[in-house]
Amino acid sequence: MLSHTYYHVFNTKKKREYINITGVVEKQLAESSVREGLVLISAMHITASIYVNDAERGIIEDIDEWLERLAPEGIDYKHHRTGEVNGDAHLKNLLLHHQVLVPVTGGCLDLGPWQQIYYAEFDGRRPKKIVIKIIGE
Amino acid sequence: MLSHTYYHVFNTKKKREYINITGVVEKQLAESSVREGLVLISAMHITASIYVNDAERGIIEDIDEWLERLAPEGIDYKHHRTGEVNGDAHLKNLLLHHQVLVPVTGGCLDLGPWQQIYYAEFDGRRPKKIVIKIIGE
Amino acid sequence: MLSHTYYHVFNTKKKREYINITGVVEKQLAESSVREGLVLISAMHITASIYVNDAERGIIEDIDEWLERLAPEGIDYKHHRTGEVNGDAHLKNLLLHHQVLVPVTGGCLDLGPWQQIYYAEFDGRRPKKIVIKIIGE
Numbered sequence: 589m590l591s592h593t594y595y596h597v598f599n600t601k602k603k604r605e606y607i608n609i610t611g612v613v614e615k616q617l618a619e620s621s622v623r624e625g626l627v628l629i630s631a632m633h634i635t636a637s638i639y640v641n642d643a644e645r646g647i648i649e650d651i652d653e654w655l656e657r658l659a660p661e662g663i664d665y666k667h668h669r670t671g672e673v674n675g676d677a678h679l680k681n682l683l684l685h686h687q688v689l690v691p692v693t694g695g696c697l698d699l700g701p702w703q704q705i706y707y708a709e710f711d712g713r714r715p716k717k718i719v720i721k722i723i724g725e
Numbered sequence: 726m727l728s729h730t731y732y733h734v735f736n737t738k739k740k741r742e743y744i745n746i747t748g749v750v751e752k753q754l755a756e757s758s759v760r761e762g763l764v765l766i767s768a769m770h771i772t773a774s775i776y777v778n779d780a781e782r783g784i785i786e787d788i789d790e791w792l793e794r795l796a797p798e799g800i801d802y803k804h805h806r807t808g809e810v811n812g813d814a815h816l817k818n819l820l821l822h823h824q825v826l827v828p829v830t831g832g833c834l835d836l837g838p839w840q841q842i843y844y845a846e847f848d849g850r851r852p853k854k855i856v857i858k859i860i861g862e
Numbered sequence: 863m864l865s866h867t868y869y870h871v872f873n874t875k876k877k878r879e880y881i882n883i884t885g886v887v888e889k890q891l892a893e894s895s896v897r898e899g900l901v902l903i904s905a906m907h908i909t910a911s912i913y914v915n916d917a918e919r920g921i922i923e924d925i926d927e928w929l930e931r932l933a934p935e936g937i938d939y940k941h942h943r944t945g946e947v948n949g950d951a952h953l954k955n956l957l958l959h960h961q962v963l964v965p966v967t968g969g970c971l972d973l974g975p976w977q978q979i980y981y982a983e984f985d986g987r988r989p990k991k992i993v994i995k996i997i998g999e
Contacts, residue, residue, distance in 0.1 A: 589726050591999070593972070624730075626858065628900060628963055628965055632977065634914070639819060641818065642771050646802070646803035646804040646806050646812075647802075647803070647815050650803050651815075651816070651819065654816050658795060658932060659928065665921075665924045666919075666923045666924050667918060667921040670920060675924050679925070682957075683819075685822065686914055686977075687962070687963060689826060690767075691858035693856075693858070700769030700854065702770070717974065719965055721965035721967070723900060723998065724860065725726045725728070761867075762863075763902060763995065763997060777960060781941060783943050783944060783949075784949065787939045787940050787952070788956065825961070826904070826961060830993075837908070840907075840960075860997075861865065861997065
């Protein structure tokens, strides 16, 4: 069994931001030499998500508005008693989830034609980290 | 390490539809000869989900109404500027998620007594595809 | 390839309850001898979830209130025609999801500094079961 671990470290510029990381994952898959297996892409934060959907500007805006509607900012969350002000970012993380698992077939990410892998930031302007773990053979 | 890949291709008859695919996954597990490992079941679409819950007609109706309440049709989504009319289906996909991972123990799907695997369609009446990826030994 | 399976069986005291199970998972990882691989933690119920977030009392209260807002009790769910009264618990399960996958690197759970693994109960006061499946080498 082969395994390959990579930490993608980067800075986010905005509080909320949606970043296509499909290319980052593809590069690591090529380096892993895995032909058949699984790639886990997991945010190492509790205020960020990894999801799979369309690389289309409109739907990204829709996702952002929808998250804000279901898990809004500006509420007096109990978490804020700690001095934090990011209660909404925790709930947005739970709604979209912090991880995605992609099958690897013939050395490629086995995604549908419109499926792109995104990192969603909900409490940014800080260094952030994603773990990419590839296992297979 | 063994690996087994199967693409389940089918047509959906209705716009929204909930299909129990547990038997499809069990059949592939038997063909894979894997006794200990993991099965990934992943929709290859951005307007469909895979989830685990009850094979009970009432709860399926409840899930459908709940998804429609939290991610409704009939909104002027920004995604619709592309000519698409399925913005709600993208959000329903994100809410339920597009994939499930099931442990394999002793050659069987290691599910609880009420856990059944469902494909949920949100933009159907078209050919659809699920990837089933099994790894283990 | 190594594989290790453990069923964590326990009783929940309250109807809704949030239990940090990170230590339970770490103990099983140590017993598995896996140094590089994946750990799947999956609730074997359709009215409970596994999620990763903060071990902070306030955010747990926020999560509970948020789940109750988006998937409330006291609605005449169609599932209740079966005699059940836990329709909301099924929807809460779907919202938070029933499973999490954690990478294993150097024999440790490869989590971010604030990431803790929780079991969330939505229909408790009964014996409950989580399957922990570890594969790797």
